[in-house]
Structure formats: structure tokens, C-alpha cells
Amino acid sequence: MHKFVRTGAAAAGLAVALTLTLTGCGSSGDDSDNSTGKPAPTPTDSAPASAGSDSGADAASVEGTWAGVTDGKSVAVAVASGQVAVVAGEHVCQGTIEDMGKPMFSVKCGDGDTERTMGSIESNDGKTLVISWSGGTKDTLKKTAAGLPTNLPTNFPTSLPTDLPTG
Numbered sequence: 001m002h003k004f005v006r007t008g009a010a011a012a013g014l015a016v017a018l019t020l021t022l023t024g025c026g027s028s029g030d031d032s033d034n035s036t037g038k039p040a041p042t043p044t045d046s047a048p049a050s051a052g053s054d055s056g057a058d059a060a061s062v063e064g065t066w067a068g069v070t071d072g073k074s075v076a077v078a079v080a081s082g083q084v085a086v087v088a089g090e091h092v093c094q095g096t097i098e099d100m101g102k103p104m105f106s107v108k109c110g111d112g113d114t115e116r117t118m119g120s121i122e123s124n125d126g127k128t129l130v131i132s133w134s135g136g137t138k139d140t141l142k143k144t145a146a147g148l149p150t151n152l153p154t155n156f157p158t159s160l161p162t163d164l165p166t167g
Contacts (some may be wrong), residue, residue, distance in 0.1 A: 083096060086109075106163045
């Protein structure tokens with residue numbers, strides 16, 4: 001029971017970190033890539049890559065949050081609107097899906113880690129996503145449940161007590 005609670009808490013923490021990363025809360029502070037003076041493209045300015053393949057590897061099919069354990073460390077990947085966030089152990093990375101004949105994860109880690117920088121989708125059946133990274137790591141991740149928990153209590157009191165002491 002205790003292991004399940006710890007695992008659930010870790011997964012919740014990873015989900016929060018991924019959400020913050022994908023929504024732009026946090027920045028590397030490096031704006032040097034914008035040498036043209038034009039605003040950086042937004043997800044609506046450039047559509048996410050989509051290339052079909054027999055392995056189910058297209059950008060739309062990997063949308064959502066995926067989690068697993070690789071080499072004894074928790075790994076979570078979140079994909080939304082062509083943006084990718086990866087939390088692997090103590091490393092937090094973010095980037096985009098690039099179309100290189102097939103969709104590839106192109107990410108940069110805030111701490112400079114290079115184990116997961118370019119990821120190739122080996123397979124995706126909608127429940128399990130396998131990513132091979134250029135650093136030699138291979139992650140096998142399961143799709144996480146979307147939305148809020150459904151088993152929350154619903155029988156809350158509807159009125160406040162009126163006989164409370166004042167003073």
C-alpha cells in the first residue's frame with residue numbers, strides 16, 4: 001500500500017512539472033535564437049508535424065501524458081500541440097516534435113543533460129509508447145489517465161450549521 005501511495009505521489013508530481021513546462025511557466029532565459037527580431041512562432045503559427053507510418057508514429061497519436069520507469073528512474077513525457085516535455089529522474093527537458101520524415105522528439109534539458117535530446121518513436125499502439133533516444137536510452141511508457149480522478153466523494157454537506165457559538 002505504501003509503495004502505491006509513493007508511486008502515485010511521484011506520478012502526480014511529474015504531471016504537475018510537465019504541465020508547468022508545457023504551459024511555459026519557466027524559461028531558460030536564452031533568447032539568442034531569435035536573431036531576426038521577429039516574435040517566436042507560436043503553436044498555432046506552425047502546425048505540429050504529422051507523418052504516417054506503420055508503427056502508429058504520428059504527432060497526433062502521441063498527444064497526452066506517458067509515464068514509466070527506465071533504469072530504475074521515473075520517466076514522464078507530455079505532448080501537447082507539437083510541444084514536448086520530458087521529466088527523467090532529476091532532468092527536466094522541453095522541446096518540440098520535428099518532422100524528419102517521421103515525427104521525432106527534439107528536446108533540450110535545462111541542466112545540460114544530453115541522454116535524451118533526439119527521440120525516435122519506435123512504436124505506439126495508443127497504450128504503450130516506445131521511444132529510442134540518440135543517447136542510447138530506450139523508454140517504454142504507458143499512457144496515463146486523462147482528466148481528473150472519477151472516484152472523488154460527492155456527498156458533501158449542502159448547508160452550514162447555524163448553531164455555532166459566537167465570540
